[in-house]
Amino acid sequence: MTHILKPQFRHPKLRTNALGLTRRDYEGVISTLCAGCGHDSVTAALVEACFDMELPAHRVAKMSGIGCSSKTTNYFLNRSHGFNSVHGRMPSIATGANLANRDLVYLGVSGDGDTASIGLGQFCHAVRRRVNMLYICENNGTYGLTKGQFSATNDRASKNRRGMETPFDSIDLCNMAIELGAGFVARAFSGDKAQLVPLIKAGLHYRGFALIDVISPCVTFNNHTTSTKSYDYVRDHNHMVGRLDLVPEREEITAEYEPGTSADVTLHDGAQMKLSKLDESYDPTDMETALPVLERYKKRGEIATGVLYIDDREQDLHDLIGTTNQPLNEVPADALCPGSSALDAINDAHR
Amino acid sequence: MDKTDVTDPDYFHKVVDCQWACPAHTPVPEYIRLIAHGRYTDAFMINWESNVFPGILGRTCDRPCEPACRRGRIEDKPVAICRLKRVAADNRGPIDDRLPPIPAFKNGKRVALIGAGPASLTVARDLMPLGYDCVLIERDPQGGGLMRKNIPSFRLPVDVLDEEVGRVLDMGVTTRFGTEITSLQSVLDEGFDAVFVGTGAPRGKDLRVPGREEADDNIHIGIDFLSSVSFKHIDAIGKRVVVIGGGNTAMDCCRTALRLGAESVTVTVRSPRADMKASDWEIEDAEREGIPILDNHSPKEFILTDGRLTAVVFERMRAEYDDTGRRRLIPTGEPDVVIECDDVLMAVGQDNAFPWIERDAGIEFNDWEQPVVDRQTFQSTRPGVFFGGDAAWGPENIIWAVAHGHQAAISIDLYCRGEDLNDRPPPEVNLVSQKMGIHEWSYDNDVSNEQRRIVPHVDPALSLRDLSMEVELGFDVQQAVDEAMRCLNCDIQTVFTDQLCIECDACMDICPVDCINFTQNLEEPDLRETLRVPAMNHEQALYVSGDLNTGRVMVKDEDVCLHCGLCAERCPTGAWDMQKFFFFDAKAQPEPTREQPNAA
Ligand SMILES: Cc1cc2nc3c(=O)[nH]c(=O)nc-3n(C[C@H](O)[C@H](O)[C@H](O)COP(=O)(O)OP(=O)(O)OC[C@H]3O[C@@H](n4cnc5c(N)ncnc54)[C@H](O)[C@@H]3O)c2cc1C
Ligand SMILES: Cc1ncc(C[n+]2csc(CCOP(=O)(O)OP(=O)(O)O)c2C)c(N)n1
Ligand code: SF4
Ligand code: SF4
Ligand code: SF4
Ligand SMILES: [Mg+2]
Numbered sequence: 001m002t003h004i005l006k007p008q009f010r011h012p013k014l015r016t017n018a019l020g021l022t023r024r025d026y027e028g029v030i031s032t033l034c035a036g037c038g039h040d041s042v043t044a045a046l047v048e049a050c051f052d053m054e055l056p057a058h059r060v061a062k063m064s065g066i067g068c069s070s071k072t073t074n075y076f077l078n079r080s081h082g083f084n085s086v087h088g089r090m091p092s093i094a095t096g097a098n099l100a101n102r103d104l105v106y107l108g109v110s111g112d113g114d115t116a117s118i119g120l121g122q123f124c125h126a127v128r129r130r131v132n133m134l135y136i137c138e139n140n141g142t143y144g145l146t147k148g149q150f151s152a153t154n155d156r157a158s159k160n161r162r163g164m165e166t167p168f169d170s171i172d173l174c175n176m177a178i179e180l181g182a183g184f185v186a187r188a189f190s191g192d193k194a195q196l197v198p199l200i201k202a203g204l205h206y207r208g209f210a211l212i213d214v215i216s217p218c219v220t221f222n223n224h225t226t227s228t229k230s231y232d233y234v235r236d237h238n239h240m241v242g243r244l245d246l247v248p249e250r251e252e253i254t255a256e257y258e259p260g261t262s263a264d265v266t267l268h269d270g271a272q273m274k275l276s277k278l279d280e281s282y283d284p285t286d287m288e289t290a291l292p293v294l295e296r297y298k299k300r301g302e303i304a305t306g307v308l309y310i311d312d313r314e315q316d317l318h319d320l321i322g323t324t325n326q327p328l329n330e331v332p333a334d335a336l337c338p339g340s341s342a343l344d345a346i347n348d349a350h351r
Numbered sequence: 352m353d354k355t356d357v358t359d360p361d362y363f364h365k366v367v368d369c370q371w372a373c374p375a376h377t378p379v380p381e382y383i384r385l386i387a388h389g390r391y392t393d394a395f396m397i398n399w400e401s402n403v404f405p406g407i408l409g410r411t412c413d414r415p416c417e418p419a420c421r422r423g424r425i426e427d428k429p430v431a432i433c434r435l436k437r438v439a440a441d442n443r444g445p446i447d448d449r450l451p452p453i454p455a456f457k458n459g460k461r462v463a464l465i466g467a468g469p470a471s472l473t474v475a476r477d478l479m480p481l482g483y484d485c486v487l488i489e490r491d492p493q494g495g496g497l498m499r500k501n502i503p504s505f506r507l508p509v510d511v512l513d514e515e516v517g518r519v520l521d522m523g524v525t526t527r528f529g530t531e532i533t534s535l536q537s538v539l540d541e542g543f544d545a546v547f548v549g550t551g552a553p554r555g556k557d558l559r560v561p562g563r564e565e566a567d568d569n570i571h572i573g574i575d576f577l578s579s580v581s582f583k584h585i586d587a588i589g590k591r592v593v594v595i596g597g598g599n600t601a602m603d604c605c606r607t608a609l610r611l612g613a614e615s616v617t618v619t620v621r622s623p624r625a626d627m628k629a630s631d632w633e634i635e636d637a638e639r640e641g642i643p644i645l646d647n648h649s650p651k652e653f654i655l656t657d658g659r660l661t662a663v664v665f666e667r668m669r670a671e672y673d674d675t676g677r678r679r680l681i682p683t684g685e686p687d688v689v690i691e692c693d694d695v696l697m698a699v700g701q702d703n704a705f706p707w708i709e710r711d712a713g714i715e716f717n718d719w720e721q722p723v724v725d726r727q728t729f730q731s732t733r734p735g736v737f738f739g740g741d742a743a744w745g746p747e748n749i750i751w752a753v754a755h756g757h758q759a760a761i762s763i764d765l766y767c768r769g770e771d772l773n774d775r776p777p778p779e780v781n782l783v784s785q786k787m788g789i790h791e792w793s794y795d796n797d798v799s800n801e802q803r804r805i806v807p808h809v810d811p812a813l814s815l816r817d818l819s820m821e822v823e824l825g826f827d828v829q830q831a832v833d834e835a836m837r838c839l840n841c842d843i844q845t846v847f848t849d850q851l852c853i854e855c856d857a858c859m860d861i862c863p864v865d866c867i868n869f870t871q872n873l874e875e876p877d878l879r880e881t882l883r884v885p886a887m888n889h890e891q892a893l894y895v896s897g898d899l900n901t902g903r904v905m906v907k908d909e910d911v912c913l914h915c916g917l918c919a920e921r922c923p924t925g926a927w928d929m930q931k932f933f934f935f936d937a938k939a940q941p942e943p944t945r946e947q948p949n950a951a
Binding site for chain 2: 012
């Protein structure tokens with residue numbers, strides 16, 4: 001672990017955004033993760049995305065569980081809201097927070113252990129309920145924090161450092177999320193920020209449940225040659241199904257796209273997603289054709305990355321259960337608590 | 352771009368901005384670290400070996416290192432490098448046992464050094480330990496050159512000067528003080544094996560404007576005035592003094608006049624203030640003593656009343672710059688300004704002049720009456736006659752004179768041994784990892800956020816009345832440590848090993864000042880523009896790796912690197928390492944040890 005504080009000095013020519021902030025204003029404390037951990041790259045990508053989106057820190061709520069990955073919420077946006085829950089319980093905390101204050105931007109950061117093992121049930125219900133949040137799973141196929149046990153996303157063929165194999169098949173969080181009704185599902189690699197940053201931005205713009213499964217190598221416990229989540233393996237087996245350009249509402253679309261190779265998706269807030277296909281057979285807006293293609297990639301030991309599924313008509317939890325439009329802290333007290341006569345009326349209806 | 356060749360000593364040397372800018376290439380960050388550790392004597396010796404006059408330079412150096420200092424590019428003010436040098440000199444312990452031994456048996460070669468300024472003294476300092484017999488010939492009764500007669504003692508105390516000049520003379524230099532050379536031929540006739548001309552630029556320029564001749568009694572050439580003051584030929588001046596000129600000599604003249612009892616002193620400069628030649632700190636010091644500086648005032652006439660100077664008339668000017676940036680001063684047409692005065696000090700520049708060198712002595716002079724001197728060897732067109740310091744190419748400063756002296760000594764040594772003067776000895780270079788353990792370095796990599804410390808001054812009520820009271824007190828130990836900690840350790844290099852990098856981006860993500868990039872390789876101009884923060888300071892190099900596995904390259908912009916080592920701390924594979932680059936410029940050295948040190 002680095003013992004010194006990160007120097008406050010910044011490049012004198014560092015760009016500022018419309019809020020007058022530099023990228024460094026979106027940082028947190030210095031990382032305590034192992035040197036070279038993929039999670040730190042995801043943190044850097046988050047910093048860049050939030051800087052580009054000109055997000056004011058106080059509009060963001062960072063939610064996480066337990067794990068090296070879950071620790072990273074301390075390494076960016078240090079002036080944001082945040083909750084570090086018990087292991088695997090981040091989705092229910094996020095659901096509750098979101099119900100109470102629908103106006104914040106919810107950013108969940110979790111790991112494959114936190115999500116696919118102990119928190120699997122929680123994860124499924126957050127997806128099913130379409131909580132409006134971006135859920136990032138920093139997937140390294142191992143329990144990094146507890147020193148490298150197999151996680152539920154570790155591929156069967158992927159041996160651990162001591163050459164041991166897992167007898168179980170891996171859980172594919174993306175497939176699962178698509179089936180459970182997530183409207184935005186993407187996969188990325190921590191080592192490719194050019195791909196990851198636009199995906200994060202799109203996920204933050206998206207209203208509904210957005211998942212990005214980021215393959216994020218654990219340099220210490222799962223970066224050996226027999227791992228399928230190592231830097232080298234992921235670089236060699238990365239298949240981008242499509243490329244994403246995100247155009248915020250106020251900008252004009254200037255890039256040229258070959259006809260037929262791109263799909264335009266307009267998000268709820270007006271931002272435009274330009275998806276150019278790299279795999280002709282893949283249509284991320286059609287769940288029925290997409291899932292088998294993903295299955296094929298997986299069988300070949302390849303990693304499909306990019307936007308895997310997008311549904312721009314999704315309704316979020318608030319739409320589905322018809323909550324008030326205001327965050328609860330803005331609802332006047334008499335409306336929030338209408339008094340005992342209103343309670344009596346409800347009780348009477350059940351007698 | 353091509354992969355950077357870091358085995359070329361110039362590459363890492365350039366990263367050490369201060370050392371690169373120092374004409375004598377003093378290993379600055381190394382001595383600053385030693386000061387921070389309280390190792391003043393070691394810090395002093397590093398300086399002494401590089402620049403011969405640490406105590407003098409720690410007070411008076413023109414400090415080209417400071418404008419170059421990297422710290423000045425990430426916040427307002429550079430490290431107070433010069434004043435830290437003085438700290439080493441002020442606090443050092445005994446050094447007698449560390450000085451080079453002087454051979455009892457001489458090598459039989461005699462070298463004449465004409466003029467006892469810093470240039471000649473440096474030649475003597477380098478040649479004496481090699482067994483040369485050095486004969487120092489000086490017009491004045493003492494050694495030191497302009498350091499003694501022109502730099503006022505309120506900036507440079509005489510005891511500091513005596514000590515550092517004495518240290519060279521004590522090596523056994525033969526001195527002929529009080530001897531003016533009026534003929535080079537007479538020196539050559541003495542049969543010296545080599546002659547070094549270090550006579551400086553002794554002629555102060557004059558201004559030919561109406562009234563100049565008539566008012567001559569009360570118009571003094573600045574450098575002559577200062578010499579007369581130091582040799583105590585002058586101890587008073589008129590009540591009202593006008594100083595003409597905007598260089599450091601003008602600043603010394605006006606402050607000296609104040610101390611001689613002048614009641615009002617005014618400095619006038621032809622050009623705009625921004626173009627003044629004087630160093631910022633010298634201007635500050637003069638103004639702090641209450642001396643007004645009037646810029647854009649061009650002297651037009653000296654007015655005499657009853658045959659005595661009573662005023663100077665100035666024309667108001669303004670500067671205009673053409674497309675090439677060349678300046679022209681044009682009168683504004685405003686009414687002239689008349690400043691009443693009793694004495695004028697003229698500080699409008701100096702020339703080197705050689706009335707005593709016969710034009711048939713084999714030394715070629717150019718159209719401006721300047722000797723033709725080789726930039727690398729310092730040899731004139733007559734083999735065996737060398738020039739250095741202000742005598743070579745006109746007025747510079749002490750540290751340049753020292754740098755010239757070192758190079759001239761190398762040449763003289765080569766010449767006397769019959770070797771090729773262009774076959775210069777290589778510098779001593781070394782590159783050593785500073786890694787002590789995981790995230791532990793043998794230097795303090797925690798970057799200090801402190802502001803530049805200000806050197807305390809004595810009470811002006813006292814110093815303005817005493818010509819020899821030193822104005823600056825120097826840093827105390829705590830201030831020195833605080834200031835030393837501001838140094839960014841630019842000699843601790845970031846060294847990249849292509850084969851080890853797994854392209855995890857950790858170093859790029861952690862770097863607080865966005866130096867590091869992983870990107871497609873391009874030609875330099877394009878590459879500079881595409882970096883995370885475009886590298887628009889073209890004076891600073893890009894460090895480019897070979898092709899990495901993904902086909903990209905690592906590109907580091909050296910410009911504002913803090914040398915904090917975080918890249919190396921966050922690298923999982925040790926592809927970055929922090930390595931101390933030691934560079935010691937070659938000096939004339941005894942033959943047996945003249946081996947080629949390997950650059951690691
Ligand atoms: C007023 C003033 C202030 C300055 N302040 C600073 C400062 O703060 N910092 C700084 O770095 N530089 C300063 N300088 C410049 C600096 O002093 C010179 O650049 C430096 O001293 C040059 O060194 P040198 O060895 O070439 O010659 P000098 O120091 O000029 O020494 C030449 C010597 O040769 C002698 N000599 C000349 N002709 C003959 C002869 N024919 N026979 C015998 N002897 C002869 C002279 O008497 C003199 O002693 C200042 C200069 C002036 C004028
Ligand atoms: C209830 C509970 N059970 C077990 C643990 C021990 N534990 C801490 S982190 C962790 C796994 C984390 O794995 P992952 O989410 O993949 O994070 P990584 O460290 O790999 O980023 C486990 C099992 C715990 N902290 N709490
Ligand atoms: S143990 Fe693995 S996951 Fe945890 S910080 Fe180290 S490299 Fe990252
Ligand atoms: S030492 Fe490394 S991390 Fe620190 S500023 Fe320089 S390049 Fe950046
Ligand atoms: S941290 Fe090391 S391995 Fe990672 S990209 Fe930088 S140099 Fe390469
Ligand atoms: Mg994990």
